[in-house]
Amino acid sequence: MENGLLDRAEGNANIHRWSEQTQLEKGDSIAAGHMSELSGYTRISVTQNNLQELKEIWDQWSNETKQLFYGNYGDLPYLLNVQIDEHLFRALAQFWNPAYSCFTFGEVDLVPTVEEYTALLRCPRFQVDRIYSRAAxxxxxxxxxxxxxxxxxxxxxxxxxxxxxxxxxxxxxxxxxxxxxxxxxxxxxxxxxxxxSKRVTSVPAILAETFRSLGICRKAGAGRFVGCAQLLLAWFYSHFRLIDKVICRVFFEDYSPLKDIITSTRKVDVPEENWIALLQNLQSKDVEWRAPWMILSEILYRCGSFDWVPLLGIWDAIGYAPLLVLRQFGLRQFLPATHGLTQSEFAYRGADYKKRVGEISSAWNKTCRLKGVAIGPATTLEYVEWRGRRINDNIPEPNAEGARPMEEYLQVMLSELEIMKQEFERKNLELEKRIAKLEEEKMYLSLDIDVQKIEVEKERKEKRKIEEDRDDLKEHYKKAQEMQSRNSALEEENKGLKSKVTELGRSLRWHRSHDSTVELKELKRKVEDLETTLQESKLRIEQLETQGDYLKGELHQSRGQDLAVRADVLSLMYGSSSDIGRELALLLDRVKTLGIRAKAYL
Known part of the structure; x- marks a missing residue:
């Protein structure tokens, strides 16, 4: 069984038998008659280092550098954004059970496991069996x-x-x-x-420091928690239903449970007393046994000769029993082997610590795991009987009489001062609402005033325009009255002129009727004179025409004779001396002939 992984069904049954037999043979972690040294209340401080500088450094890095960091160290940077609920953490510390290295809430045992922290941190470089240890x-x-x-x-x-x-x-x-x-x-x-950087897993060391610090504070009754409080609270939120229901994309390569927890965790402001009362009476039905982001896989339940899992931290070592919380993996809870858990813690000092560290390192080379079938958070009868008679360290016992529903515990129980404060805040809120309403009314009134001003200005303009129109009408009416007066005067004048025209027409007709005879006689005389003058002009014209005809005849006759004489002279001059002369003589004869012919027409 120590040299390899067992078959799922057979392994679960074999481990079941082995665990019960070992527990019966070796006994429990603490025996009957154990006197707890733990105080009733642990004053634990959860003050953390200021992470603001780390956040600023992280914000300064480029995406490439951030991805390099994610590749080497997983989702550790998301822890910078996990808020610490101090009331809840101080309440959790009261229920740390050092005898069994687990939280014991009423009838419920819970503890963060290697597999759960590995799933939360999601570091691809982790080799689950290669743990951190301080060399000798x-x-x-x-x-x-x-x-x-x-x-x-x-x-x-x-x-x-x-x-x-x-x-x-x-x-x-x-x-x-x-x-x-x-x-x-x-x-x-x-x-x-x-x-x-050498591919070792830090999860066992983180768990060891968490368990060690809780145990030291419980045993001392006070102290400061030195461990990763953010990771512990993220784990607790997942099991306590303080996370809003979201779809966990666990099978996606880039899915980050821590990122999902940060964005979906419900913020509740509950006093420490309420948390203690709630956890004190916690029942199985109140727990989300298997975290929604947890995938069922092989479970580390022991190493080497140890009946549980030893964890090497930075300053000391401690052990825890995963078989105590099988329901966190969705498996049936049977009787776990817990013998020796009380003696598992030791510091890195003294004579034999190096030997013990060496034994644990060697044991991690022979890890044993189980594969089980998820059947729900059931329990065996043997476990129930053992759980009922188990002796625990000094932790708050269940108080059945004062138990109330979980919802009531999560409601904030207010003091008188807080009630007055809330009443003041309520009244203040009412006043703020009233002031806001008055401001709104004031705004609307201002708008109404502006509208009224616009309306008044508009009415003023209209009134001014009406007055101007009235003045114009008065002016036009006055001008119309003047024009009417003028028209009346003109009409009277027109009537007078018409009368004068009528009289002048009658006078003209009268004058025309009396002067027509004289004018006719005068016209006849003028016509006779003109006819006489016309007759004389005609005679004169006839005389002039006769004289002109005579002169024309004389002129043509004289010209013809002159041409004939010249033709005779030329014919005598040129005679027959040459052909040219003969042609010229013929031409002259023709001229002469034409002159004689023309004379007949003159």
Whole structure:
């Protein structure tokens, strides 16, 4: 069984038988008659380091650098955004049961497991069986810091400080290195991160420091929690139904449970007393046994010769029993093997601690896992009987008489001052609402005033226009009256003129009728004179025409005779002396003939 993984069904049955037999043979973690040394109430401080500087550093990195960090260290940066509920954490601490390394809430046992923290951190470089452990022979602290940070020996020695039995280096010295070289994995701030670069898993160390710090505070009755409170609360939220129902895309490669928890966790402000009362009476039905982001896989339940899982931390070692919380994996809860858990814790000092560390490291080379069939959070009869008679450390016992429904516990129980404060806030809210309403009414009134001003201005303009129109009408009416007066005068004048025209017409007709005879006689005389003159002109014209005809005849006759004489002279001159002369003589004869012919027409 220690050398390999068992078949799912057979493995579960075999482990069931082995666990019950071992528990019966070896006994429980603590025997009957055990006197608890734990105080009734633990005053635990959950004050965390200021993470603002880390957030600022993270915000300064590029996406490429962030992805490199995710690849090396998983989803650790999301823890920067997990809010610490101090009331809840202090209440949780009261229920830490060091005898069984688990939280015991009434009839319920819960504890974060290696598988759950591994699923939450989601670091791809983790090798689940390769755990962090402090080697027996290690270099001195300052030599290791030189190897991790790359600082010189002189710088290291001047920055080393002692804190109790431990040596450390200040945050300011390391912050400069982170800001200067954010992309270099070798600039880790602790030996743990230095070992993470070698693909070891940090989950066992984180669990060990969480369990160790809770146990120390419980045993001392007070103290400061030194561990990852953010991761513990994220785990608790997932089992306590304080997360809104969301679809967990667990089979998607980029799904991040921590990111989902941060965005979907319900914010409740519950006093510590309410949390304690609620957890004190917690029942199985109130628990989300299997976290919604948890995928059923192989479960580590023991290492080597140990009947449970030993965890090596940074300062000491402690063990826990995964078989105690099988319901967190959806399996049937049977009787777990718990013998030796009380003696599992030891610090890294003393004579034999190195030997014990070596044994645990060797045991992790022989891990045993089980594969079971998910059948729901059922329990066996043997487990129920054992759970009823089990002896626990000093933890708050269930109080059945004062038990109330979970919803009532989650309601804030207010003090008188808080009631007055809420009443004041309520009245203040009412006043604010009333002021807001008055402001709104004031705004509407202002708008109404503006509208009224616009209307008044509009009416003023209309009134001014009406008055101007009235003045224009008065002016037009006055002009119309004047024009009417003028028209009346003109009409009277027109009537007078018409009368005059009528009289003048009658006078003209009268004058015309009396002067027509005289004018006729005068016209006849003028006509006779004109006829006489016309007759004389005709006679004169006839005389002139006769005289003109005579003169024309004389003129043509004289011209013809003159041409004939000239033709005779030329014919005599040129005779027959040449052909030209003869032609000229013929031409002259023709002229002469034409002259004679023309004379006949004159």
């Amino acid at each position: 022979n290690v270099p001195t602290f300052w030599k290791k810091l030189m190897a991790i940070t790359g600082m010189s020996e002189q710088c290291i020695t001047t920055r080393i400080k002692e804190k109790g039995e431990c040596k450390c280096i200040s945050w300011d010295a390391l912050k400069g290195l982170i800001l200067t070289h954010p992309d270099e994995a070798k600039k880790a701030t602790t030996d743990l991160f230095h070992r993470l």
